[in-house]
Amino acid sequence: AQSVTQPDIHITVSEGASLELRCNYSYGATPYLFWYVQSPGQGLQLLLKYFSGDTLVQGIKGFEAEFKRSQSSFNLRKPSVHWSDAAEYFCAVGVLRSSTLTFGKGTMLLVSP
């Protein structure tokens, strides 16, 4: 079965600084990979997804992520963080012929002035 690890429970970044959130997955074949963001009390919003092709994918709100097969990673990046980016971020993996997503435990992003 597939699994997702987000090693950082909390991360604090200064506004304007760059951001990288880590995600490692476990699955024997090429997975479908997603990053979602969740603001307090809200549902999840899809930031970006990787299915195949170019390993660097662009998403909404200035986010990007890079799929690295050799490291089983799909880290999320943003060059300059805004205070409104403070939220919880979830990495998820989906697999071919299965319609469910497996989520990591999330990383809470705090943005300091």
Add this chain to the structure above:
Amino acid sequence: DTGVSQDPRHKITKRGQNVTFRCDPISEHNRLYWYRQTLGQGPEFLTYFQNEAQLEKSRLLSDRFSAERPKGSFSTLEIQRTEQGDSAMYLCASSSASGENEQFFGPGTRLTVL
């Protein structure tokens, strides 16, 4: 595209009572999913429908939980004889059958069992 909607947004109930939640997916989506999210955790899969057929259920879905999607449109999730451990956010998502499994989530129903 009005997005996925869920009702109610919040539900407070006493232990032992039954509760029912509703999810309305994006209209052209034929797949519908229920997830549960507890504090400090990511969403965990409960069950999934393609049209009106319930195709997969997690072992997390005990006998007290039942989900339906009678006409392949909206879905309901019922919890019978609620327990304090059922307190969680219940999330609904929908997707098309394109095979890429891009799921769109609703705002969730926050259940508190006293």
